[in-house]
Amino acid sequence: QVQLVQSGAEVKKPGASVKVSCKASGYSFISYYIHWVRQAPGQGLEWMGLINPTGGRTSYPQKFQGRVTMTRDTSTSTVYMELSSLRSEDTAVYYCAREVPTVTTRYLDDWGQGTLVIVSS
Amino acid sequence: DIQMTQSPSSLSASVGDRVTITCRASQSITSYLNWYQHKPGKAPKILIYAASSLQNGVPSRFSGSGSGTDFSLTISNLQPEDSATYYCQQSYKTPRAFGQGTKVEIK
Numbered sequence: 001q002v003q004l005v006q007s008g009a010e011v012k013k014p015g016a017s018v019k020v021s022c023k024a025s026g027y028s029f030i031s032y033y034i035h036w037v038r039q040a041p042g043q044g045l046e047w048m049g050l051i052n053p054t055g056g057r058t059s060y061p062q063k064f065q066g067r068v069t070m071t072r073d074t075s076t077s078t079v080y081m082e083l084s085s086l087r088s089e090d091t092a093v094y095y096c097a098r099e100v101p102t103v104t105t106r107y108l109d110d111w112g113q114g115t116l117v118i119v120s121s
Numbered sequence: 122d123i124q125m126t127q128s129p130s131s132l133s134a135s136v137g138d139r140v141t142i143t144c145r146a147s148q149s150i151t152s153y154l155n156w157y158q159h160k161p162g163k164a165p166k167i168l169i170y171a172a173s174s175l176q177n178g179v180p181s182r183f184s185g186s187g188s189g190t191d192f193s194l195t196i197s198n199l200q201p202e203d204s205a206t207y208y209c210q211q212s213y214k215t216p217r218a219f220g221q222g223t224k225v226e227i228k
Contacts, residue, residue, distance in 0.1 A: 035217070037165070044222040045157070045165065045208050050215070061122070061216035095164055099212075105171040106212045107155040111164035 002026040004034075004096050004112035011118045017084040020115045022096030029077040030054045033099040035108055036070065036081045040092040050099065051079055086119045093117075123147050123211050127220030135228045138199045142223045144192045144209035153213035156185055156194045159222075160205045168207075169194060201227050 007021040022034060036048040049060040051070040058070045069082045079096060094115045097108035124147040134140050144154065156169040167176045169185035172192055182197045196203055204227045209220040 037219075039159075044206075045159065045210075045219045047210070047217045047219060050217070059215040097165075102171065104174075105153050105155065107167050107170040108157070108165070108210075109167055109176075111166075114164060 002110045004098060004110055006096060006112040006115045009116040012086050013121055014087055014119055016086050017082055018086060018117050019080055019082040020094050022079045022112050024077045030074060034079045035097045035099055036094060037097060038092040038094045088119050091117065091119045122216055123150060123218055125209055125211055125218045125220040127209055127223050129223060130221060131224040133226040133228050134199050136199055136201060139195065139197045140199055140225065142194045142207055144220050146190045146211055149189045150211045150213035152188050153211055154192045155210050155212060157208045157210065158205045159208060
């Protein structure tokens with residue numbers, strides 16, 4: 001079965017960077033985009049971007065341009081999300097999710113378990 | 122960028138009630154609209170894709186409708202386990218914005 005297993009919780013100081021991993025199994029890794037979504041305490045879901053594992057092409061919203069970097073390692077079927085210049089507002093649970101395309105749409109079908117990142121001095 | 126506006130932000134209803142959540146896109150997204158259920162401490166779960174297609178394994182009391190800019194999610198015969206926050210998300214183009222969420226509480 002499809003599994004996305006994320007790395008463990010992190011505590012970082014303001015200004016530092018964090019790199020969260022998402023290891024995929026149970027399907028052809030290069031065939032499906034991976035997205036990153038976060039939820040800050042008391043807030044809604046926020047889309048952070050996607051990566052195409054085939055060629056590594058990425059797409060980020062303007063809000064995170066210059067601060068987020070998504071990469072992949074096809075040899076280990078792992079996707080990484082690195083967020084730099086952390087501030088307290090980046091405290092959140094970060095999720096990776098696999099996008100499934102259909103004839104009429106595409107949606108996030110399988111999700112990682114979430115990684116809590118706390119930014120605190 | 123496409124903006125997604127959900128309403129209401131929260132609602133409270135009784136077991137057995139029928140509730141409807143609406144989602145409006147700032148421009149046409151045809152049927153590229155998905156609905157997710159999110160419970161505390163768990164990963165979000167896909168309920169409805171392509172505006173009206175029920176994901177395998179999701180109870181038939183969940184239904185979706187709409188196209189273009191206006192969409193809705195209906196829960197018929199509300200059950201205690203439906204207590205959650207529900208999000209719409211457009212998958213028409215990037216950035217793939219979510220709605221603000223609707224928290225459903227069971228009275």
